Amino acid sequence: MNWKNDITEKLNSDYSIIQAPMFGVTTPEMVAAATKAGCLGSLPLGDLPVEKCRDVIRTTKQLSPKLFAVNLFANDIPVLTETLKAKYGAVKQFIENLAAEHGLTIVLPRIDEISVTSYHEQLDIILQEGIKVVSFTFGNLDQQSIQMLKDNGITLIGTCTSVEEAKTLEASGIDILCVQGLEAGGHRGSFTLDNVAMIGGMSLLSQVFDAVKVPLVYAGGIYNSRTLLATEALGAKGFQVGSLLLGSAESALKEFEKERLRNVKESEIVLTKSFSGRYARGIKNAFIEAVEQNDVILPYPYQNKLTNEVRKVAKANGNTDFVSIWLGQSNNGYSGDSTFEILKKLIAQTEQADHS
Ligand SMILES: Cc1cc2nc3c(=O)[nH]c(=O)nc-3n(C[C@H](O)[C@H](O)[C@H](O)COP(=O)(O)O)c2cc1C
Structure with missing residues (x-):
């Protein structure tokens, strides 16, 4: 070579x-x-x-x-219209409720609190x-x-x-x-x-x-x-x-995330917009399923900013259902x-x- x-x-x-x-x-x-x-x-x-x-x-x-x-x-970066602001509020509420149902107490940032x-x-x-x-x-x-x-x-x-x-x-x-x-x-x-x-x-x-x-x-x-x-x-x-x-x-992945990678099945590797508003390939989990089923997805980067906190808390708690673990199709x-x-x-x- x-x-x-x-x-x-x-x-x-x-x-x-x-x-x-x-x-x-x-x-x-x-x-x-x-x-x-x-x-x-x-x-x-x-x-x-x-x-x-x-x-x-x-x-x-x-x-x-x-x-x-x-x-x-x-x-x-898409302009923040009134419609987008209203949708942000609804998605925020949905994710906070979803996290609470799974034992994660979080308050996500209001739209005026995020910086891009x-x-x-x-x-x-x-x-x-x-x-x-x-x-x-x-x-x-x-x-x-x-x-x-x-x-x-x-x-x-x-x-x-x-x-x-x-x-x-x-x-x-x-x-x-x-x-x-x-x-x-x-x-x-x-x-x-x-x-x-x-x-x-x-x-x-x-x-x-x-x-x-x-x-x-x-x-x-x-x-x-x-x-x-x-x-x-x-x-x-x-x-x-x-x-x-x-x-x-x-x-920078935590040990529990590396462990999850090592156990991944090929049917669990999906493309999803649920975490960020843009398509990304990662491991399917409860968060992805719920967000996709309810179609509560804002355009990038707003969905990404909104879900940042939930991912951070989940990471600190070793919770694989609310972290985004990205990976490709070749299991190495x-x-x-x-x-x-x-x-x-x-x-x-x-x-x-x-x-x-
Ligand atoms: C966890 C993760 C994060 C990524 N972040 C970025 C990024 O910040 N910028 C970028 O250009 N590509 C990013 N990518 C895409 C990679 O640059 C690259 O296209 C991809 O990893 C190649 O496919 P492979 O994962 O099968 O090797 C990311 C990929 C992964 C797995």
Whole structure:
């Protein structure tokens, strides 16, 4: 396997494997371990406030001298209409009642108590901290931000889940595309087709390869040498792994969540909008079932903000019925080894398997 290509060159890494940004799971320690293994580490900033972004970036820099990417949420934020405010109140009440029925006493924030951070607010800190790779999901950056980041020598990686999205990203000057197949764990990165592009990785990657010229990273279901090499055959030059690292020593998941992952049945892995208002792949539980049955779902990010507190309390209480445990379709056993060991094993296995 010859790992060196235009992706490793742009990302300044030994291997074209990318540790997926996983908001809520990826820690600075995971990013540092990935870079130590010669891969690209990705630090998710999600909707963290600016000061918190600075803290996690600085912590990661202290742990690793190597280059790493930061990851942004590039979604539009829907205007808060009176109808949306009224619906927020109703969903809030429903979730509080549901939690109480399951023994969790919580008061969720009122709509005027939540704050939403846009990626625009995070850009200054990214420049100030000298970040050189920015990946993003849930949308495309606006043209002014793209220009500003590129003028500062930053490589941009945009996420697509359809050929249409791939073409949009390429046309706006994005350097590398992360093609996210339907198998992937966590949120779908979709931003067109009403956010419902549900295209399997095999179909998607091959078609995107034919449609654009920029180098492609593939994300979704890679968990061993065979899956990695299959995506190489379909046109990927970079390989992003998320779920493979969920059980790792550096994952922020609690032990009860890792245990739940290790016992998951394939019929329990579902796509749901119930926790955040956007489709995400995770383990079915009582919360998902009740919210879907009653159709009490606000648009992203409002549902996400609303359910944040319930997830936090459930996490602290070891309650699997109210936490969101995201994972992809490839059950990889969720090793508790370090991120470094898991990635090194994937590299060694791939080098052994590939005789090209
Ligand atoms: C727990 C979890 C959180 C995720 N959070 C993010 C995120 O913050 N930003 C992002 O671009 N992708 C996120 N993703 C998607 C991953 O980047 C990647 O597309 C996916 O993990 C690949 O599929 P796999 O899980 O089968 O390896 C997340 C995935 C998981 C499992």
